[in-house]
Amino acid sequence: MSLNATPETALTIHELITEAASRYQQRPALFDGKNQFTFAELDKLSARVAKHFLKLGLKKGDVIAVQLPNTWEFVIAHLAAARAGLVFNPLSPNYRKNELSYMLGHCETKALITTNQLKGFRHDALAAELKESLPALEHTIITGASEETDHINFYSFMKEDPVGIAEEDMEQNLPSMDDPAVIMFTSGTESNPKAVLHTFQTFVPAHLMNGKEYKVTEEDTILSVTPLCHMFSLPMIIIGMKYGAKQYLYRDYQVDTVIDVLKRDSISFFIAAPAHLIDMIHHLRTIDRADVKMRLILTGGTKIPAQMVKDLRELLDCSVGAQWGMTEVCAGTFTRPDDNPSYAWETVGKATPAGEVIIVNDQYEQVPRGETGEIAFKGECLFKEYYKNEAATKEAFSESGYFLTGDQGWLDEKGYLHFVGRTKDTINRGGLKYHASEVEEALNMHPNIQQSAVVSVPDPRLGERGCAYVSLRENKSFDLEEMKQYLLEKGFAKYKVPEFLEVRESLPATPSGKISKGPLRKEAAHLQPSK
Known part of the structure; x- marks a missing residue:
């Protein structure tokens, strides 16, 4: 068990799924406006899909990539991959051949799940092309009908358990806390992005602790309009599972329709980038907002505009949280719902319970409070390595074990981080x-x-x-x-x-x-x- 994790948070994802199914049973876990799944159904379906992954010949430690928008198929693929001991690699639907060829090749990805078509682009045709050019890519799995005959239909996994896969096979592939869980790509100092590897130990407990800090409960309905393939939103899946919150899955951001969802489905915890929120403020001023029952808005990724926070608090009578994080450190710092409102635009919060932030100078020596320098991070949620890039991994850490983020900031006397800017290009x-x-x-x-x-x-x-x-x-x-x-x-x-x-x-x-x-x-x- 990690230093700050408790038995309540030191869980693998398969343990989390089983616990949630037992505790919340027929309560709704996922909803996309049309399809709804209970916690018990997620348990059953993710186990079934995991068995189909094993039937394909995938085994513990293999990488499975998923290039899907924010859909229930994404969630079930994520949970099923964890149950089969596979390493989950979420990829942006915006990526095309240039990016995918490198990423899938670098990870020696064995299977790719993608959609047939999205916004006029034929992802199934690209998947067929990638399968021909990448020797390790054995399976391409498609959500939706496809003219390409070599693909497997994802929905065929949902109907019944595969023949020949027993519970013993599942047991043999179950991961431990120290096994790899997630690979996510981020831009580095080279032309090719770096593959950030997290284990179940670095990915799960910290986010469950953060969910407790966000005060997530069974009464919450969570909506992320930022992509689930990013570290900002992906953890909301397991946070919702842990605390019994319902997750609303929203595919294509449109300011008027997302506000309709906020009203109709009683969204209480909303995750969005500042660009989304600035768009929404203009629209919110023109409509009746009585039906919006917001508790907390969480945002980050850039310096938070003070007026935006003030406007949201005035219009929706809710807390606004600011977060700083990176793929390597997960949610490094964030403001809490009960913090002074000004902290959300003056700072990006204080450290996660799973980590520690310090500020260092050019010699990587810690500087006093109030002095600007490079943000450095150490903690249980820190990534294990840049996959297949030992030199970059070594270069990213100080001799004392702090991850050097390349971001600039300073800490105030209360330990809140004031973000200044990004030094990495x-x-x-x-x-x-x-x-x-x-x-x-x-x-x-x-x-x-x-x-x-x-x-x-x-x-x-x-x-x-x-x-x-x-x-x-x-x-x-x-x-x-x-x-x-x-x-x-x-x-x-x-x-x-x-x-x-x-x-x-x-x-x-x-x-x-x-x-x-x-x-x-x-x-x-x-x-x-x-x-």
């Missing part, structure tokens, strides 16, 4: 993050471009947008629309395509010849979108 567009070097590497391969540098542009709604600075080869030209088309054709997700382009005769450089981004960031801070 990552663009955070509305909660969707990517590393600048991914785009730079592609731009540098364009025949007209000599050099490129991608930096963030502050944005009041999304937090950040991307701007590409380029210098061109002699007698060549390049414009914004050409850049967008080029990157999309290269297989980049749309959110990674910069929305600004600045062409320069040359880019500023350090004495060693490396591009100096400092002057570019200062310039980009004043950019305005074209009319």
Whole structure:
């Protein structure tokens, strides 16, 4: 058992499912506006799907990737993977061939679950293409009908238990607390993202402790409009299971329809990015809000606008929580529901019960309270390693074992973290993050471009947008629309395509010849979108 975890929170996911089914039985656990599942049904169906995973030849320690929106299929796949001892790798539906080829190949993923079509894109066709090109990818499983004949239909797993898989087979694959549970990709300092590995020990107990701090109970209905494939929302599945809360699954964010859901389904715990909340405030002012029964809104991912928090508290008469976290540390700090309201915009809260935050200087020495430096984290919820990247893992930690986040901040006398900014070269567009070097590497391969540098542009709604600075080869030209088309054709997700382009005769450089981004960031801070 971990240092702060209790028998109540030191659970694997399969133990959590069994406990929830026994305690909450026929209470509703999931609802998407059409389909509803009780805790007992989740227990039964996740066990059944887990058996089908084993029937396919998947075994404990194999990686299974899931690329789905916020749906009940995502939840059951997550729970079933845990019961079969598989390592769950949630992937954004925004990813395309460029990202998926690397991620699935890096993890030697054995099975991919995706949908047939989403927002006009044929995910089943891409899955077939990936299966042909990736030797380790043995199974592609599709939710929905598909013209591709080589796929397995996910819903076929739901009908009955497979022949030939006994309870003994399930027992042999059950994971322990120290077994790998989740791999999630994050942007690193290289062009390719890093695979963050969490065990059941680092993923489950801390989030159950956090759920208690959020004061989640059987009376709550939880709605996350941020993607379940991100660390901000994924833990809400197990938090809901532990405390008997109902989870409302919402696929496609539309400001008017999500407010209808808040009213109709009595959402009490709402997880959203600031961009979502800013949109909602304008709409909330124009409607009758009497039926919105909100208890807590949790947000994060960027500096929280003070006026946004004040407006939400006024309009909905609820608490607003601010959170700072990373895939590597989970929810590192957050404000509590009973905190002074100003903490939600002045700070990003105090440390999770499962961790500790300190501030260090350039020599990785701890600095006094009130002094700005790099945020460093240690705790039970800290990831185990960057999978298959020993050098990056070693580089990420100080000699005393603190994870060096690359973020800047300071701690006040009460232990609340004041977030200053991100020092790692990552663009955070509305909660969707990517590393600048991914785009730079592609731009540098364009025949007209000599050099490129991608930096963030502050944005009041999304937090950040991307701007590409380029210098061109002699007698060549390049414009914004050409850049967008080029990157999309290269297989980049749309959110990674910069929305600004600045062409320069040359880019500023350090004495060693490396591009100096400092002057570019200062310039980009004043950019305005074209009319």
